[in-house]
Amino acid sequence: MSAGIPLVEFEDVSFAYPVPEERGGSGFSLTGVSFAIDAGEVFGVIGPNSAGKTTLLRLLTRVLSPTRGRVRLDGRGVESLVHAELARQVAVVPQETPRPFPFSVEQLVLMGRFPHGPARFFENAADHAVARTAMAAAGVLELGALPLDQLSGGERQRAMLARALAQEPRLLVLDEPTAHLDLRYQAETAGLLQRVNAERGMTVLLVSHDLDLAAQVCDRLLLLGRGRVARIGTPAEVLQRSVLEPVFGCEIVVDAHPTSGRPVVHVAWPAPLARR
């Protein structure tokens, strides 16, 4: 699978937040993490809360710099890329949209064009065309004039996705894309990811604690536990009871999805107690 240079490569990466000792500091948030994502893959990073998923994403987008190790994009260290250069390669759909100022959907999506012409004061016609295509792909074209604070959670999520698509990145990173979405939008988001990957050849990095979503859409999974790589492999290899239980610290049952055949993870809920 790994022919040529991988698109993303973490080489023995460690990171410690500068947190004071008394607040649980000095601990590493990531320790010796190594993995590679090939171009064209849909790759998932999963794990329990505070396993280091968000830190990993921030290291990739150079919001943070590793304490040790190297993060490479297409063979080049991310620290050597100028800001706009990195943003032309990697686009992030964040978990939540902060919204003190209600920009319109179209204005938001056009912001994705910034790395393609940072010196321009206004976007040009080509930028507008790309933005429209991105809005159509994410299903928010008819919402263009609406301010963000008038959108539902699902619509806002799709607007953020359209902004990321407008960046025309090689790698699309999604941070907990279904956290606030109901079932219908979860299904739509999964479908959209698969389309973007299949039709545009975009590599997708999905960061999620939704194991079932990750199992459905990802080619390979990286399971993080306490900042270390617990397992890398296909969903069938990673989503096994013996692998998951020590990482999540609870009893787990894995079976197969009735239609897709991919693994589905269940918590082994305690049996209800008889009331006295």
Added chain:
Amino acid sequence: MSAARRLVVALAVLGAALVVVIVIALFVGSAGLSAGDVVRALTGRAGSSSVESVVTLQLRLPRVAAAVLAGGALAVAGVAFQGLTRNPLAEPAVLGVSSGAAFGVVLAQIFGLGLSALQSLGVAVFAFAGAIGAAAAVYAIAAVPGGLSIQTLLLSGVIVGIFFTSAITVLISIVDFDRLGGVVHWLLGNMAPIPPSALALFAVLALGGFWLVLRSARELNLLALGEEAAVQLGVNARRLKRRVFLAAALLTGSVVAFTGPIGFVGLVVPHMLRGVLGQDNRLLVPTALVAGGIFLLAADTVARNIVAPAELSVGVITSFCGAPFFVYLLRTRYQATL
């Protein structure tokens, strides 16, 4: 309509309104000149020492220029601080930055600096330093991991404002009052005519600050999504914040140095523009320059005519408009975020 076209239309409308307000400001006043007198003075057909010439060219015209410059600079500073702090209620006076600059100016006056060309530069430097000191203090007090919340930012602005206002009172109390003649009037914000050389310096500083904010307008839009998102979109957030911070301090400091700490222009004007034009800083920054000029010139024209032949300080008028407006914003639009 594209953003560029909307900007052109908005600037045309505001430019026409500015011309109207300038004409009104030149023609009305307590001197009781007729329209014909003013026209004669403006066209140079009145004697240079005639009453109409002195009133129109040496009193009203510089005052109009100072008001337009100060209003524009304050409104742009408001947009800059709002973008920088991602807080729609931020403004030089609310943040205590005006008070810091005022402290610098009082200090400069104690050292004997006046409004001659070179000395006014010294006053501006003191005001700039005061503005930077106050803004840095507010930021240091309010900054918590994850950004600046509306409550802590407003509170620390109030605290820093009170501190510098008290410091000014101390200075005034311990220094011989004659050396600080007019300082109380100036502290309320006033448009007393300033010499042409000082006016020119004011224009250079204010337009310099405006240019820095305008250059940053597109990136300020991205910063509204949060610093992490801005970095991920290719913005050098650290450099951007430093540039806008310096520009906003420069704008505030120059206004305070030459006309006094005038409040609420940076709140009222940007919000009226946001209501019409939306949140795009590329539209807000240039239109705020013109609309701020209109607002402060209108306020000053009211201030010098409403109780003529006496006159009110223009800061009183802007505060009378701004304070209720602030309460309105706090109680309606931003209640959810508090």
